[in-house]
Structures are given as structure tokens and as C-alpha cells.
Amino acid sequence: MDLADHDRRVAVCTGAQTRSTSxxxxxxxxxxxxxxxxxxxxxxxxxxxxxxxxxxxxxxKHYRLPGYMTRAFEDHRLPIELVLVCPDDAVARKYRKxxxxxxxxxxxxxxxxxxxxxxxxDAERLPTAAAAVITAVYGESAKGRxxxxxxxxxxxxxxxxxxxxxxxxIKHLLTILEDEPARMLEELMRAQTRPYHSxxxxxxxxxxxxxxxxxxxxxxxxxxLEATQAGITAEQRQRIEASSDRQELEAWxxxxxxxxxxxxxxxx
Numbered sequence: 001m002d003l004a005d006h007d008r009r010v011a012v013c014t015g016a017q018t019r020s021t022s023x024x025x026x027x028x029x030x031x032x033x034x035x036x037x038x039x040x041x042x043x044x045x046x047x048x049x050x051x052x053x054x055x056x057x058x059x060x061k062h063y064r065l066p067g068y069m070t071r072a073f074e075d076h077r078l079p080i081e082l083v084l085v086c087p088d089d090a091v092a093r094k095y096r097k098x099x100x101x102x103x104x105x106x107x108x109x110x111x112x113x114x115x116x117x118x119x120x121x122d123a124e125r126l127p128t129a130a131a132a133v134i135t136a137v138y139g140e141s142a143k144g145r146x147x148x149x150x151x152x153x154x155x156x157x158x159x160x161x162x163x164x165x166x167x168x169x170i171k172h173l174l175t176i177l178e179d180e181p182a183r184m185l186e187e188l189m190r191a192q193t194r195p196y197h198s199x200x201x202x203x204x205x206x207x208x209x210x211x212x213x214x215x216x217x218x219x220x221x222x223x224x225l226e227a228t229q230a231g232i233t234a235e236q237r238q239r240i241e242a243s244s245d246r247q248e249l250e251a252w253x254x255x256x257x258x259x260x261x262x263x264x265x266x267x268x
Contacts, residue, residue, distance in 0.1 A: 055091070056088070083111070132153060
């Protein structure tokens, strides 16, 4: 909403809850939005925001969107707003004109195009952690000094929210960002100067410990089968290497020790 309309009320939003993506009651044509969110504000009525990602102009969607809003208005009995996220600026501008139902009856549509996303390194235009994460996902990739400024801004914003959620964002962002900003972000994680840095590092440590236990269980089971008179078959080795479940591997080891045989080892 901030990007679409410079609606600074989002800064004082006290709660947000994702709703079912089904817009309104089931009718002849069920309408499902990409996301529906109920926002809470101090000293004013809650509202429901319907969010749709729209890659191109579609006449069918143009005529259907008012139904999204009226159905949601009827069911939730709250103010309804519609936000369209459009990778193409031309599509965003076309939807931004609104949907004219008749004389003096136009439904406003909030739309965001690629040019509405702030430059990644402009700290003043990234007022919240959410804005920083969204810009990292959808914005143009920054390089050099701009990348440093962006990553430092992203880090500062993520440091303002719950560490577990920030760590979740980082794990996702590292799979999306270009090599240079991703490397800078990983270096920041090693610094561990913010609570979520430590949270992320601890998760990696636990994941590494679990992976090590899995590899060790695989090695033990393979060695035990290799030591039998029949040896290990290609199929048995493949089954063991394909397992990433430590409890399953340990159960196979226990079963082999108890029976002293590989017969029926992998049967339930």
C-alpha cells in the first residue's frame, strides 16, 4: 500500500492477518485472490486488502475484479482495497485508471509497476523491514557501493523484527539475490552483531550437525553391509544414499544388528 499510494498509515498498522484466498462466498464462479490480508489500525476501522499479481492486461480480469471487491465487502463487512502488483509499468498505469462501472461510478485500483519499487540503496525509501525484503526480491540488483548500502539497509531493517522471522527471510533471500549482494549478506551473518545473525548461524549449525549425523549413519550402514558375506548390492547402496531421514537410517542399523542379516532390511 505504501508503494502504490504512499499510504503512510502502514507505518502504524498494529496487526496483519492473512485470510483465505477465496474472495467472498462460493458462487457460480469462485473468485480466488493471490493473497487477502486483514489489516488492523489504531483508532480506525480494520480493512481487507486483496492482492493480485497481474503480468498483463486481460479484459476478462478487468470485468471480474469488481466482483472480488463486492464479494469481500459483503462477507467481511469492512472497507476493501485492491492492490495489483504488475511487473510491467504500462499494465500498472492502465489498471491505475480504475474500473468504470458507469457514470460517476469508478472503482479505484491501487497498482504497482516496476518503477514504483524504490532503488535498493535508498535507505530513506525503505521505511520498514517488509519494504526492504520486497525490494530485495523484486527490485533491480545493486552492485558495488550501491550493493553495500542496500545490504546494510536491509540488515538494519531486519534487525528491527523478530529474529526467527528475519532468519527465515535471509534463508530465502540468499537463494534469490545476485552473487555480489548475497556474498555481502553472508559476510554480515558471520559478524553476529544482531540477534537474528546469531539465530541464522545457530540454524546453520544445527542443520550441519543433522547433516553430519545423516552422513555418519549412511557410512555405518554401508560398512556393515559391505562386511557381510554377500556384500552390499548396488540397489542397497542406492537406497541408503537416497535416504535423508536420520531416524530411518538408525532404524535400519538397529534392525541389521538385531537380525544379523540384510534380508528384508528395507521392508516396513
